[in-house]
Amino acid sequence: MTAVALVSARAARALDEDLPPLLAAFTAGVQAEIACWDDQGVQWGRFDAALLRSAWDYTERLGAFLAWVERTAALTRLLNPPPVVRWNSDKHYLAELARQDLPIVPSRFCEPAEEPAAILEEFLARRVEEELVVKPAVGAGSRDTRRHARAAVPQILEHMRTLLGACCCSPTCRASITTARPR
Secondary structure: OEEEEEEEOOOOOOOOOOHHHHHHHOOOOEEEEEEEOOOOOOOHHHOOEEEEEEOHHHHHHHHHHHHHHHHHHOOOEEEOOHHHHHHHOOOOHHHHHHHOOOOOOOEEEEOOOOOHHHHHHHHHHHOOOOEEEEEEOOOOOOOOOEEEEOOOHHHHHHHHHHHHHOOOOOOOOOEEEEEOOOO
C-alpha cells in the first residue's frame, strides 16, 4: 500500500475545505492522511510521498519551514522538491520570471532599505490601473494583503511601511505591489 501525507498546518486543518474530499478521492491501494508539517511526532519516512497542501503558517516561520522541507525531502518524496519550494516561498520569483520574458502580474518589490514613497511613485508612473494590491513578499492565504484605490497614496504607504517594519529585518520584511484584476 502507498502512503501519502497531505501536509498541512494545525490551524489550516479546519479551514482547508478541499482536504476532506481529497482524502476521500484516494483509491484502494493508497492510504492518505493529513499531517502537520511542524508535528514532531510525525515519522515522515513512513510515507512514500508528502504533498504540500495547506502549510499556510510557513510564512510566520519561514526558516523553520524550509529546514523541515530539507529534512523531509531526505526521508520521503516531497511534492514539490526543496529547490522549488524555496524559490516559490518568496514572491520575488515573479521578477525572475519577468526577466525571462514570461508574463506575470505587473509587480514591484520594496526592500527594507528602499523608500516606499519612491517605489510607489515609480510603480504608479508605469501603470494605469485604478486599483493595486499591496502584500508581503512572503505570504499565504491573503494574510496582510490589501487592495487599494490608486489615489489612496497615504493608505498605500502606511500599509507598505507596516509590512516593511513588521518583522525587524527578517527576510519576510518586504512589500510587493501588484496591479489588481478588475472586479
